[in-house]
Amino acid sequence: MRVVIQRVLEAAVRVDNQVSGEIGKGLLILAGFEDADTTKDLEWMASKISKMRLFPDEAGVMNKSVLEAGGELLVVSQFTLHADARKGNRPSYIKAARPENAIPLYEEFKQVLSREQGKPVACGIFGADMKVSLINDGPVTILLDSQKDLNA
Numbered sequence: 001m002r003v004v005i006q007r008v009l010e011a012a013v014r015v016d017n018q019v020s021g022e023i024g025k026g027l028l029i030l031a032g033f034e035d036a037d038t039t040k041d042l043e044w045m046a047s048k049i050s051k052m053r054l055f056p057d058e059a060g061v062m063n064k065s066v067l068e069a070g071g072e073l074l075v076v077s078q079f080t081l082h083a084d085a086r087k088g089n090r091p092s093y094i095k096a097a098r099p100e101n102a103i104p105l106y107e108e109f110k111q112v113l114s115r116e117q118g119k120p121v122a123c124g125i126f127g128a129d130m131k132v133s134l135i136n137d138g139p140v141t142i143l144l145d146s147q148k149d150l151n152a
Contacts, residue, residue: 001037001045001105001147002081004030007054007140011074013124014131021122026071027054028134029113032081033097033105034147041146042109048149049073050116054140062140066117073113076124076132077106099127 005027012022029049053062055069066073079102083091097105106126113121124130 001034001041001109002032002143002145003045003049004078004081005049005052005054005142005144006030006134007137008074009135009137011132011134013074013076013122014133015125015128020125020128020130021074021076023072023074023122025069025137027066027073028132029073029075030078030081031075031106031109032078033102033109034082034095035097035101036147037097037105039108039112041150042105042112044150045144045146046109046112046116048144049113052142054142073117073121074123075106075110075113075121076130077102077126102126 008026008028010024011028013020050067051065053065055062055064055066055071057063079093079096082093082096084095085091103126110121110123
């Protein structure tokens with residue numbers, strides 16, 4: 001599982017000009033899944049995201065988690081995070097999980113994150129043509145890959 005985490009002042013995702021999810025201060029999480037991902041990957045990633053200190057404390061030092069900062073989460077599926085562009089000019093997405101595997105992983109990930117946060121998470125719609133808007137805060141952008149980081 002790969003994620004791009006962006007600290008935001010606000011973010012929203014729209015499908016057919018309708019808001020499917022939006023947040024104020026918090027984290028926008030772009031999530032891509034591969035066939036090797038399991039519940040262990042999802043739980044590790046949710047725990048890591050929930051505990052990562054990306055928000056400033058009173059001294060302006062990034063010392064607070066999203067939960068401690070009172071932030072929200074917006075999760076958007078993005079298979080293109082598994083693009084392999086090493087050969088040619090057209091990326092290959094062969095490592096990205098097919099929808100029949102990725103949809104259950106996405107749904108479970110949202111549940112695990114919600115449980116970690118103690119509140120629902122906002123989300124996009126899997127497989128839809130989504131328009132994501134955000135105001136970066138910092139900017140702070142973190143990349144995580146459970147297949148590399150979990151076993152490191």
